[in-house]
Amino acid sequence: MLPFTRPTLDTEEFEAIKEVLQSGWLATGPKVAAFEAALADYIGGGVQVRVFNSGTSALEAVLLAYGIGPGDEVIVPAMSFVASANVIVRCGAAPKFVDVDLVSRNIDVDAVAAAITANTKAIIPVHFAGRAVELDAIYRLAERHKLLVLEDAAQAIGTQYNGRRIGSSGNPVCFSFHPNKNITTIEGGALALNDPALLKKIEGIRFHGIERDQQGGMDVPAWGGKMNMPDVGAALGLVQLKKLDGFNRKRRALVQRYLQQLPKHDALVLPADVDGHSWHMFCILLDWDKLGLNRNQALEALKQQAIAAGIHYPAMHLFSLYRQYGYKPGDFPNAERIGEQTLTLPLFPGMEDKDVDQVCSAIVSLLNRA
Template sequence: MNEQDFLPFTRPSIDELTIAEVGEVLRSGWITTGPRCAALEAALSERFGGRPVRLVNSATAALELALRLCGIGPGDEVITTPLSWVATANVILAVGATPIFVDVDPLTRNIDLDAAEAAVTPRTAAIIPVDLAGLPVDRDRLQALAARHGLRVIEDAAQSFGASWRGREIGSTGDLVAFSFHANKNLTSGEGGCLVLRNQAEATAFERLRLQGVERFPDGTLEVKAWGGKANMTDIAAAIALGQLRSIDGFTARRRALARQYFERWNRGAGFELPPDDFDNSNWHMFQPLLPRATAARRGEFIGAMRAQGIGVGVHYPAMHLFGLFRGLGWQAGQFPVAEDIGARTVTLPLFPAMADADVARVCTAAARAVGCLR
């Protein structure tokens, strides 16, 4: 098949104006953190109702530095889901705390909040929920749980920029909210992310954490009183994100329209389980049906059969407690059967704003044909 006809599971949409604005940054001679980053932070803050926003070079950095901002470290436990990119738990290990996994809800595929509450101990300091595929965790129940137990909530909203919960955009409420601007996200800066904070005092402390702990003074002197990392965003990346921000609402609307078409065109006799059909809250970052259980062990063959038809497929995500790193910490197969089942059967099919309506029909036909070959 002609490579130009290949349909990846995602592709960024970057317009010519944005490309020109990146060129302006390069010509300006100021290519690291500067005026474009300041403009992006201001624009994001306005979008989130005036809450302070600070940029970083990845959502991983946003999550780790948020934990450090909260003073979480050795001896502390942080509750999270095993059904996420491994960064969600790696950042807990990075600060010396202990990740405590709980299973996921079989319908939403997000963290089971009842299981999370049951896992709270005197050592629990925080909870990191994940909005899998852009479908938000129930923010009302989440915040009530945290309030009952005095926990910090660090929202791993890496996949949910543009999503909402009961009419409130994710990022406009809550404790600390981390977004990703990675290349495959709904809003990209190539690489990058941000943290939405509660107040200016936390924002100022976060600024020191993201750049070597440095505090600068008007007379040109500086001081370093505590550890800091190197996680600042560049103006090159910020220029891309500013261009994306102009289009994000249109991107989200198009993703929702494409997702509706998937539901309308899908062959229900093929045996897949479709994701939750939430068109009010989800930003439809990914479209993820689950393979029939009888064919789950042959997922690689399904991916190969789809590629042979010119269609890319991703896997997001295997249940991370089954990785050797976490098995070494005592986690075992069988502890979280729902997450393990979803992780073994999930496939990510193409969904991005530049897709044509005909592409959805093509994917639906190809998926039914590919799974049929496995029976």
């Protein structure tokens, strides 16, 4: 079975993990420090990096550190993994969903501008599937309204915007290293930021609020949680990070093959290959009405040919949690259409050209039914 994604691991990763297991120091320690330094170096722009036990924790820690809470609204696209909205609820604030573009699946600055109210405190743009959001316009808007921008770059390690890596601007940007991401630490995440005072606060939120003095004395001036990354994950991340640019080049080559082979068809919407894309996922839209079949039948037809496709994602505002905030079908037509029509085709560095060819011919068979 060809999965829609699979982590790319070999003996170097296994040896790195073995070394940590044998060292006797498994939790946060020297590998975490080395991974943070390596990530800061990779991202560039002089930013500092702090790693976490998940991308979700990194996002939560930033919102908490900036004091986002009850009474506040945070603008977020209706199309993302649900973590992007759940972190807002976790802080006691309310998500304010906006629609996305049908092809890029990213938020559009006009939709964001229209959603700003007197209670808006922050915007969380999501770099969907590794494609950079048009950040210049978002930051200009945020500056005008004095809003925090927290970039959800969970899917965008290695993505570039205007020739610079996502995360290098100095504003808060969070990444995920979950096993289906472009590099993995098993579970894990990171924050890139260039603000020493906030980083100190975030370090407290990350680990029990603990502050240590030079003599090893300990104080807890404020609440903190338990969001630290273990050294086992960091050791894996150090090896994966060295391979990231190669992984992303392979992803792009596979995508180009997909784009060459998939036909133009009025029941099919393809993603676009833009500069700087890190191609975390290759997501298409299929118009089930035009094809005369539903998504489960399509998934079953692909399964018959040993292909597992994914669904990224159902529109978030239609989950029962978010309907409680008053959202309903019809609010965000593009996010809803994506939620209903999307399929994620297999894409990971371990794939071969013949795998892409096999998926393309399976999709062409579906299209030929129309």
